Amino acid sequence: MLQSASIIDACRLSRAIIKVFRHNDLEDLEILLRSTAGDKIVITEGVFSMDGDFSALDKICCLAKEYNAVMIVDDAHGDFIFGSPGSYSGVPGYFDVKGMIDVNVSSLSKGLGCFGGYVASSKLVRELLINKSRQFIYTSALPEHLSAAALAAVPLAEKGNLQHRLFRNVEFFYKKLTDLGFSINNSASQIIPVMIGDEKLAIDFSSELLLDGVFVQPIRYPTVGKGKARLRLTVTSLHTKGDLLT
Structure with a gap:
């Protein structure tokens, strides 16, 4: 837990x-x-x-x-x-x-x-x-x-306008990630863990993404269990489809 x-x-x-x-x-x-x-x-x-x-x-x-x-x-x-x-x-x-x-x-x-x-x-x-x-x-x-x-x-x-945009972005991003074969555990919200497993591989993923202008924090032991490293993504209502496809 x-x-x-x-x-x-x-x-x-x-x-x-x-x-x-x-x-x-x-x-x-x-x-x-x-x-x-x-x-x-x-x-x-x-x-x-x-x-x-x-x-x-x-x-x-x-x-x-x-x-x-x-x-x-x-x-x-x-x-x-x-x-x-x-x-x-x-x-x-x-x-x-x-x-x-x-x-x-x-x-x-x-x-x-x-x-x-x-x-x-x-x-x-x-x-x-x-x-x-x-x-x-x-x-x-x-x-x-x-x-x-x-x-x-x-x-x-x-008002709910931003929430509706957020939920559309989340649904869109869920599908794109799973279509690419990534596991996002049981996420049901704007917090999306892309499960990597190996700690070093998660760091390497994060570093490569940063070179492409995408800042994603690798979460690894001791914050999570050993062998359960992940990239923790958070979708917002202000993300465009282009942002999420980057």
Whole structure:
């Protein structure tokens, strides 16, 4: 499972007992919930940042509710991209489980194209974070112009025009890559891992692409497992067909 580094770091900093369930494995999650006494928190991403696939968020939320666990989702890669027209509230909106999320952690730098991030939660959790979170307290506030840019981007995202262009580009690029024989795992989003396998070969691929004016980062061990190196591509709504065919 390729969980985001921010989730891993947050879990470690919490000093809680950490139990990891297998990727989207609901049976494994239920076993852990059933066998854990006391307060419980379930944390997952909305869109997984290395493979581009969705979490089974609707079913995970149901299990969290059944076992009285706090539900936290990091939807940095799904927010303002997926959901329903008029809101595009990310993977929780896509699965219609917004009311089952206790804490929604997200980014302003992905779907909105700005900078920074936010936490959406109850007033009680918000006050707790403001007064107790060292990462918040000892971090400089966002400059006013960046906050204003993010606020201005929200109504543009809610219209859905850019999302439709993005989804067309993603579908087009999926087909071109698979027609060429590349494996993109189970990606269902704008994050597309082109699986290479060998670490050196992934670096060589990246270097050759850069010579042609295409900047693609090779992702390799220890960010991913040994032998699972890949080129991590991200399609945007502003890419043209010509860009994607380069």
